[in-house]
Amino acid sequence: MDATNSVIRIKPYQYIHVLDNNTNVTRVEIGPNTFTRQDHEKVVAGPDPMIMIPLRNYCTIGNPVVRKADGSLALDEFNQVKLRHGDEEIRVAQDPFPLYPGEKLVGKVTALQVVPPLRALRLRALRDFTEGKVTHVAGDEWLYEGPGTYLPRIEVRVEEEIKANIIGPNQALKLRANKACIDRLGTARKAGEEWLVRQSGSYLPGVDEKIVETVNAYILTDKKALHLKAIKSFTDESGKTPVQRKAGEEWLVTSSDRETHIADVYETVVSEIAITTLSKRQYCVVLDPVGANGKPQLGQKELRKGEVSFFLRPGESLEGNRINPVYILNDQEALLLRAKETFTDGAETHLAGDRWMIYGPTDFIPPVQVEVAEKRTSIPLDDNEGIYVRDIKTGKVASLSARTYMLRPNEELWEKELPKTVEEVFAKETNDPDFGSRDKTRVVTYRAPHNSAVQIYDYKEKKARVVFGPELVMLGPDEHFTVLSLSGEKPKRPHVIKSIALYLGPDFMTDVVIVETSDHAKLSLKLSYNWQFVIDKTKKEDAQKIFQVPDFVGDSCKAIASRVRGAVAAVPFDDFHKRSAEIIRHSVFGFDETGKPKENFVFNSNGLVVTNIDIQSVEPVDQRTRDSLQKSVQLAIEITTKSQEAAARHEAEKLEQGARGRLERQKINDEAAAELAKKELLELQAQSAAVESTGQATAEAQAQAEAQAITAEANVNQAKLKAQATKIRSESELLLIKQKREAELQYKKKLDELEIQRAKDLTEIDAKKFRDIVGSIGADTIKSIAQAGPEMQAKLLSGLGLKSFMITDGSSPINLFNTANGLVGGNIPK
Missing domain, CATH: 2.30.30.570 (SH3 type barrels.)
Structure with a gap:
């Protein structure tokens, strides 16, 4: 301006x-x-500037002008342009136009929205309007599907852009209706209803449809099936014929029904069922089998033997959740069976609870009414082995040995319990700490050592027997060992030694006895006694007599100690010190009727004989006597110690002088060696200086020589590699040409073979055709042709497709020299 x-x-x-x-x-x-x-x-x-809207663009004008039907502006009585206040107008590509007073540009010029294929716009009507023949009410929603360019309207708002879902093979789309509508396939749906779209391809959900999820199909094979359950009652149309399913119903879908299965909205997949396969040597018991009516027979069982494969149907299960192998019995094995219910096996009836056995060799599969109680094996028993067997009907227990034995149906192995003391003695004597975990059904055996005796008591017969070793003792069901509880240690204490075998000797035992002389000197005597049992093993009374004294060690030691104490109390210490052995022997053994000392001491109650007494040590018990003896011993030890110290001191001084001399000599030698090393150091320093002055030149010359050598070597290697590469390239080209020629030759050969085969096949086809024609005509017809005239023969044979022919009765001669001229080169059927 x-x-x-x-x-x-x-x-x-x-x-x-x-x-x-x-x-x-x-x-x-x-x-x-x-x-x-x-x-x-x-x-x-x-x-x-005027508003310019390019092609495929639009803009929104607020408070647009009012136009007449012919497109001109509408003016009021003051010639002012009329406006639609509060309204908006969409304008698309047109000539540049100005904004009239009151108009305004809302936003900016925007490109039109292009809706690609497989997409759509969800539109909502903001107010009532009519588009063509369709009237939309405010709040209506519909889709604008691509491909296309969406022309916006003031009355319509774009809510969102919807993308089509791709349904692949073995997939389905699960949809839910937001309100009552008709889906895109034309089916009426109620609000909240769900359904599946199974057709492969793209699916664009309707405006009232909601995609819940994409459902993948289960692949069914001959080894996998599906266990399905109905959530609510519906009609199952996935099979060949529709089936009405009730809520809670369960069924099985296998590969024989369909190859793939997509779970319907009203059914759920409980689990994938793997096929159960039984070999020829297997069987299983199915609990609650499905009957002919398709329902589980609750409480029943079904035996299935191999070789078979099957799927467990809903409600069925394997007994024990396992597949059982067929029982294979050899001639030393058997099965103990028990009837769980009354049933008839052939002509034999078994009552519930009956027990019987099946003996091998055989194969056995138990019926469902039978329980295999256990598998039994014949027990081979040596002469020194045995088992305890109990009859469950009578309760009697017997021990069996020295044969191979198979338990009967009414028998079982019986476990013999041993007292804890016996278990401990066995574990100690056999050095087996795990003896308590022995097989208690085996007969308890004990190897009685040589020159020993073992007493066994039978509680049923109320009798005892004695076995002398060496012997193998085998306990009966009601027998137990007599455990000896003997005194031990020094001095003797009761119940220290536990033993089953009583050694008969000769042996010895040691005891400590405290005695007091007549002058009241207390002494500790360590005595050792030699003893043995002197009995007649053939007499049962003598054998039983050795066990009459339970602790023969303690009783004998007490008796001997009593005699020794009495004899020592009658003599003074000096006299006992001079004649201790004689006093003790006479006190124990005594004197015979003639006054001579006896040779032994016999215990008549059990036949024990003490043959000798040895005095191992005599020590005073009184403290003063012990102190005097100790003082004299210490004085002797002190004198000996001082003499040893003097000798050791002299030896140490001698060694010290020698070491000092060696040290001085070593010092002189070290100084001489140091001077020599110093001389060598000076020589090396001089040589190092000379080398340092000449080292740089030498190094440069060596480096240059090495560089030239490396360059030359690299050139030689390069030439070798080039020659090798040329050789490889030539060989490869030659091999390629060779293979190409061989391939062409092979191809030509195959082509010729195919041509030959084709010619053979055509010849066979013509021959077959001729045979079929002749066969269809028959011998009578050919005979009629031969008897007909030439013209009739020509017509009949031409009807057969024959152009050259000759008919003869076989008896008239024929000149074939000229006849062949018409055949050679003629129209021979191919």
Whole structure:
């Protein structure tokens, strides 16, 4: 605008708003134009560029002008352009246009939205309007599907862009209706209803449809099936014929029904069932088998033997959840069976609870009414082995040995319990700490050592027997060992030694006895006694007598100690010190009727004989006597110690002088060696200086020589590699040409073979055709042709497709020399 002359030059595609103050009306001036402003006029806007909308673009105009039917502007009585205040208008590509007073551009020029294929826009009507023949009410929703360009409307709002879902093979789309509607396939749906779309391809959900999930199909094989359960009652149309399913019903789908299965909205997959396969040597018991009516027979069992494969149907299960191998019995094995219910096996009837056995060799599969109690094996028993067997009907227990034994149906192995003391003695004597975990059904055996005796008591017969070793003792069911509890240690204490075998000797035992002389000197005597049992093993009374004294060690030691104490108490210490052995022997052994000392001491109660007594040590018990003896011993030890110390001191001084001399000699030798090393160091320093002066030149020369050698070697290697590469390339080309020739030769050979085969096949086809024609005509017809005239023969044979022929009765001669001329080169059927 030129402020001086009020002239405004409006460029092309520009406009200004001019207010006429006289009429208070604003008008639009459009360029190109030169506008001269009058005094009563005022430019209120501009110059501004016109609104330009390119192709495939649009803009929104607020408060748009009102136009007449012919497209011209509608004016009021004051010639002011009428506006639709509060309204908006969509304008698409057109010539540049100005904004009239009151109009405004909402937003900016925007490109039209292109909806690609497999997509759609969900639209919502903001107010009532009619589009063509369709009337939309405010709140209506519909889809604008691609491909296409969406032209926006003021009455419509784009809610969202919807993308089509791709349904692949073995997939389905699970949908839910937001409200009552008709789906895209034309089926009426209720609000909340769910359904599946199984057709492969793209699926664009409707405006009232919601995609819940994509359901993948289960692949069914001959080794896998599906266990399905109905959530609610529905009609199952996945099979060949529709089936009505009730809520809670369970069924099985296998590969024989269909290859794939997509779970319906009203069914759920409980689990995938793997096939159960039984070999020829296997069987299983199915609990609650499904009967002919398709329902589980609760409480029943079904035996299935191999070789078979099957799927467990809903409600069925394997007994023990396992497949059992067929019982294979050899001639040393058997099965103990027990009837769980009354049943008839062939001509034999078994009552519930009956027990019987099946012996091998055989194969056995137990019926469902039978329980295998255990598998038994014949027990081979040596002469020194045995088992305890109990009859469950009578309760009697017997021990069996020295044979191979198979338990009967009414028998079982019986476990013999041993007292804890016996278990401990066995574990100690056999050095087996796990003896308590022994097989208690085996007969308890004990190897009685040589020159020993073992007492066994039978609690049933109330009798005892004695076995002398060496012997193998085998306990009966009601027998137990007599455990000896003997005194031990020094001095003797009762119940220290536990033993089963009683050694008969000769042996010895040691005891410590405290005695007091007549002058009251207390002494500790360590005595050792030699003893043995002297009995007649053939007499049962003598054998039983050795066990009459339970602790023969303690009793004998007490008896001997009593005699020794009595004899020592009658003599003084000096006399006992001089004649201790004689006093003790006479006190124990005593004197015979003639006054001579006896040779032994016999215990008549059990036949024990003490044959000798040895005095191992005599020590005073009194403290003063012990101190005097100890003082004299210490004085002797002190004298000996001092003499040893003097000798050791002299030897140490001698060694010290020798070491000092060796040290001085070593010091002189070290100084001489140091001087020699110093001389060598000076020589090496001189040599190092000389080498340092000449080292650099030598190193440079060596480096240059090595570089040239490396270059030469690299050139030689490069030439070798090039020659090798040329050789490999030549060999490869030669091999390629060779293979190409061989392939062509092979191809030619195959082609010739195919041509030969083709010729053979055509020849066979013609021959077969001729045979079929002749066969279809028959011998009578050919005979009629031969008897007919030439013209009739020609017509009949031409009907057969024969162009050259000859008929003879076989008896008239024929000249074939000229006949062949018409055949060779003629039309021979191929």
